[in-house]
Amino acid sequence: MKRAIAILVFNIMLYGISSAGIPMKSDVRDFRRLYSPKHEVRAVWLTTLGGLDWPGTYARTPEGVKRQKEELVRILDKLKDANINTVLFQARIRGTVVYPSKYEPWDGCMSGIPGKSPGYDPLLFAVEECHKRGMEIQAWVVTVPVGKWNGYGCKALRATHPSMLMRENADGYLNPADARAAGYIAGICREITERYDIDGIHLDYIRYPENMKLNISRSKARENITRIVRSVHDAVKSIKPWVKISSSPIGKLNDLSRYSSRGWNAFNKGCQDVELWMKEGLMDQIYPMMYFRDNNFFPFADDWSMRSSGKTVVPGLGIYFLSPKEADWKLSDITRQMYTLRRMGMGNAFFRSRFFTDNTKGLYDFVSRHFNFYPALVPPVTWHGMEPPLPPTEITVKNVSEYDVIEWNAGTDRSRSPYLTYNVYASSDYPVDTDDAANIVACRLYDLRMAVKNEKSRPRYYAVTAVDRYGNESAALQTVVSRPSSSSTGLIKNEGNYLRLPSKGKVLDAPYIILETLEGQAVATIPYRGSRADIRNIADGMYVLAPLTAKV
Numbered sequence: 001m002k003r004a005i006a007i008l009v010f011n012i013m014l015y016g017i018s019s020a021g022i023p024m025k026s027d028v029r030d031f032r033r034l035y036s037p038k039h040e041v042r043a044v045w046l047t048t049l050g051g052l053d054w055p056g057t058y059a060r061t062p063e064g065v066k067r068q069k070e071e072l073v074r075i076l077d078k079l080k081d082a083n084i085n086t087v088l089f090q091a092r093i094r095g096t097v098v099y100p101s102k103y104e105p106w107d108g109c110m111s112g113i114p115g116k117s118p119g120y121d122p123l124l125f126a127v128e129e130c131h132k133r134g135m136e137i138q139a140w141v142v143t144v145p146v147g148k149w150n151g152y153g154c155k156a157l158r159a160t161h162p163s164m165l166m167r168e169n170a171d172g173y174l175n176p177a178d179a180r181a182a183g184y185i186a187g188i189c190r191e192i193t194e195r196y197d198i199d200g201i202h203l204d205y206i207r208y209p210e211n212m213k214l215n216i217s218r219s220k221a222r223e224n225i226t227r228i229v230r231s232v233h234d235a236v237k238s239i240k241p242w243v244k245i246s247s248s249p250i251g252k253l254n255d256l257s258r259y260s261s262r263g264w265n266a267f268n269k270g271c272q273d274v275e276l277w278m279k280e281g282l283m284d285q286i287y288p289m290m291y292f293r294d295n296n297f298f299p300f301a302d303d304w305s306m307r308s309s310g311k312t313v314v315p316g317l318g319i320y321f322l323s324p325k326e327a328d329w330k331l332s333d334i335t336r337q338m339y340t341l342r343r344m345g346m347g348n349a350f351f352r353s354r355f356f357t358d359n360t361k362g363l364y365d366f367v368s369r370h371f372n373f374y375p376a377l378v379p380p381v382t383w384h385g386m387e388p389p390l391p392p393t394e395i396t397v398k399n400v401s402e403y404d405v406i407e408w409n410a411g412t413d414r415s416r417s418p419y420l421t422y423n424v425y426a427s428s429d430y431p432v433d434t435d436d437a438a439n440i441v442a443c444r445l446y447d448l449r450m451a452v453k454n455e456k457s458r459p460r461y462y463a464v465t466a467v468d469r470y471g472n473e474s475a476a477l478q479t480v481v482s483r484p485s486s487s488s489t490g491l492i493k494n495e496g497n498y499l500r501l502p503s504k505g506k507v508l509d510a511p512y513i514i515l516e517t518l519e520g521q522a523v524a525t526i527p528y529r530g531s532r533a534d535i536r537n538i539a540d541g542m543y544v545l546a547p548l549t550a551k552v
Contacts, residue, residue, distance in 0.1 A: 036437040040376040041314045041347030043086035043287070044079060044356055045140065045248075048122075049093050051109045053353040059118035060111055068110070068118065069125060078357045080133040082364060083372035085443070088202050088287070088349065089126050091139040092188060095146035095153025095172070099123035099196075103188050105156050114152040127196050134444040136378055138200030138246060139192045143185050143228060145205050146172045168209045176208065176224035177216065186231035193236045193243055199469075200244035200285070201236055203229065207250070207270035214271075221271035226282075233282045242417050242469035244381065246285035248316060249274045251292060252300045253307065259299045278311040284381050285311065287349050291318025293333050298340060305344055312379050315341055316349045322361040331361040338371060347376075374437040377423070380471030386415035388472040392422065392448075392464050395477050403451040404460065410448060411466025411474050421445055423473065425463040426452060430514060430525060432463035434476045439463075498532040499545075513545055 047053040054075055059068045079087065091098055096107035096114065099121055108114035110122055123139065130137040146165065147153045154172035158165060164184065166175040174181040189201045207225060208214065214221055233245050250266040253274060266272040266288070277283040288304055290297055304313045319334055321327040341348050350356045356364055390412035398405045406424065413420050421444040425432045432439055441452055444467065454460060463476040494500060501513070515524040515538065526533045 035342070036374040037342065037345075037376060038435060038437045038440075039379040040342070041086055041285070041312060041349070041378055042082075042084045042372060042376060043088055043314060043347065043349035044084055044353040045088045045316070045349065045351045046075070046090065046353045048090040048098050048107070048109050055110065055122075058110070058112035059120070060113075062119070065119050068122075069120075072122075072126065073129060075353065075357055076129050076133055076135070078364070079353070080135065082356075082368040083375045085135050085376060085378055086199075086349070087126070087130050087135055087137045088140045089123070089130075089137055090142070091123050091192060092141040093147075093153070094142060094151065095157050097188075099192070101188070101191060103184075103191060104153065108152070123192070123196060127198060131197070131444065131446070134375075134442060136199035136444075138202040138244065139189075139196065139198050140202045140204055141185070141189060141192070142204045143206045144173050144176065144181075144208070146174060148172070168212050171209070173209055176221070176228060179227065182228040182231040185228055186235040189232045190235040190239065193239050198243060200246055201232060202287070203232060203245070203247040206247050207266075207272050210264075210269060218268060218271055222267075222273045225271050226273050226276065229277055229282050240469075241384065242381070242415070244284040245282065246287060247272075247274070247277070247283060248287045248289050251288045251290035251316070252296075253288075253303055256299055256303060259295055261300075262296075275307045275309075278307070278309045281311075281383060283311060284383075285314060287314045287316045289318075289351070290315040290337075291321065291351065293329070293337075297337060301337075301341060301344065301346070305346060310383060312347075314347045314349050316351050319350045319355045319360065319363060320352060322363060323355060329361075331363060331366065334363060335366060335371070375440045375443055376437055377440075377443060377467075377473075378471055380473065382470075382472070384470055386468065386470050386472055389413050389415070389420055389466040389468050389474040391474040391477045392466055393477065395462070395464055395479055397462060397479055399454060400451070402453055404454045404462070405449065405451050406462050406464070407449040408464050408477060413466075413468055415468040415470055415472065417469035419446070420466045420468055422448070423465045423467060424450055424452070425465075425476070426460055428455075428458045428460055430459075430461045431478045432461050432476065434463050434465060494535065497534065497536045499535045501528065501533055515545060 048055070054072055055068045056071055057064060057067050059065045076087070092104070093107045093109070095104055097104050098107055098110055100117065105115045106117055110118035127137050146157055149167055149170055149172045154165070158172070161180070161184065164175060164178050164180050166173050174184065192198060193201065206228060208221055229247070236243050236245060249272045250264060250270045252261040252265045254265045254267040255261050263269060266274050274283070274286060278286065286304070290301060301315050304315065317334055317337055321329040322331065322334065338348055359365055392408040392411045395406065395408040411420050423443050424441040424445065425434045425439040426441045427433060427439045442450055462479045465476050466474040513526050513528045513533065515526065524538060
């Protein structure tokens with residue numbers, strides 16, 4: 001904490017801020033470094049319903065499959081370039097799915113023909129492609145609605161589970177009062193969890209229809225919805241306890257003392273006991289649909305944060321309202337929300353993906369060039385109490401043409417999850433500060449090596465950490481600073497405030513020296529120039545002095 005305060009004060013003194021509160025051009029990198037958190041959920045909802053976000057073409061032939069895959073790859077590449085780290089991928093739509101299921105038929109969005117396979121597994125492809133890019137993917141499952149009463153998905157369910165459904169006007173729904181509905185949804189989520197290497201199950205529309213007249217108490221209705229949540233939680237966690245359970249409740253939990261929800265809230269209207277879900281650990285994350293502005297947004301975001309019980313709250317932002325065809329919001333309506341949420345320690349999720357990647361009102365440019373300038377890691381799920389992994393071992397760095405090829409040995413998992421991934425950091429300062437998002441080079445690597453384009457103009461040092469499936473990160477393995485074989489040992493004289501430096505001679509070509517404790521902890525990096533080094537800010541003690549060469 002002491003170090004962080006010193007860094008903050010130093011930067012305020014050294015770098016100017018304009019009267020408008022915007023960093024001057026020469027100070028942008030340092031401003032970004034100060035205000036870019038290492039951990040933050042940056043998510044999008046990727047809608048497959050009607051191909052709203054994807055796919056834009058049907059897959060009926062090998063060429064159609066290729067085009068459909070290429071389209072998703074382009075979307076994910078754009079998301080990666082904007083440092084998005086979480087994709088909520090719609091896997092169950094309305095009694096139909098976009099993967100081969102024993103429960104429900106294919107949705108028509110993939111092949112253009114309801115019930116017909118597109119010739120490949122879109123969910124499997126999406127999982128693999130997200131993971132290639134270091135992004136998490138959650139399977140988005142629409143729970144209670146099953147589409148039009150005479151629609152394809154609802155008719156299929158009526159043929160197999162007629163008494164489990166209820167009708168509201170022209171639409172069909174699973175009946176939350178029927179205990180079999182909870183088991184049915186849990187079965188779908190179990191199927192997805194068993195077959196796919198997903199990072200989460202994301203429950204959408206986990207509530208009663210908003211216009212439905214209940215013939216039971218609101219308290220009982222909340223119990224019925226919570227039964228579904230609990231069933232899904234137990235089914236998923238019994239198989240893969242690291243898979244996150246999340247949901248997208250109505251954007252306002254309840255009325256506040258000074259601000260009304262205007263009759264549209266999670267607790268009373270939607271019968272969603274979200275605070276209980278977080279308190280009891282039934283939810284690891286929530287994505288409240290906060291598609292509002294001004295006093296309909298900020299006080300309610302703060303309320304969610306205060307009631308989170310330490311779980312991750314990621315407000316969903318209604319970026320579709322930026323479209324002139326919708327509400328024609330100003331870009332500042334969204335960016336103001338993003339800045340406020342970051343100050344509150346919360347991430348954000350965009351609804352929907354296409355409005356983001358289409359750069360509606362310049363949102364994509366703002367996020368990719370300014371707001372998400374550095375990557376961020378998804379916050380770890382710490383409440384399961386798993387020990388972080390032990391770090392990787394034996395890191396090596398080899399210069400191959402224009403690249404530094406970094407290799408390391410695997411870390412040791414202590415969470416009983418199936419594998420570890422790795423984060424790589426780089427900096428011209430040694431040791432590499434792995435708490436600084438500006439130093440993140442790559443996240444969630446599956447391999448034990450990577451190539452990074454080198455910077456010959458200055459020394460570059462690397463650090464690698466291991467990460468388990470819960471997001472717990474190990475201590476860092478730092479590159480070893482090479483010491484020439486001609487180095488000498490012994491006590492070096494100092495003059496109180498200054499240290500007498502040994503001569504470089506003809507052997508050393510080191511631009512810096514490093515001061516380390518006897519335990520190997522670096523405390524200072526000093527330019528290796530002249531015959532003296534300023535040590536007035538170094539505490540009394542015994543230290544090791546070593547040259548810091550440009551090659552590692």
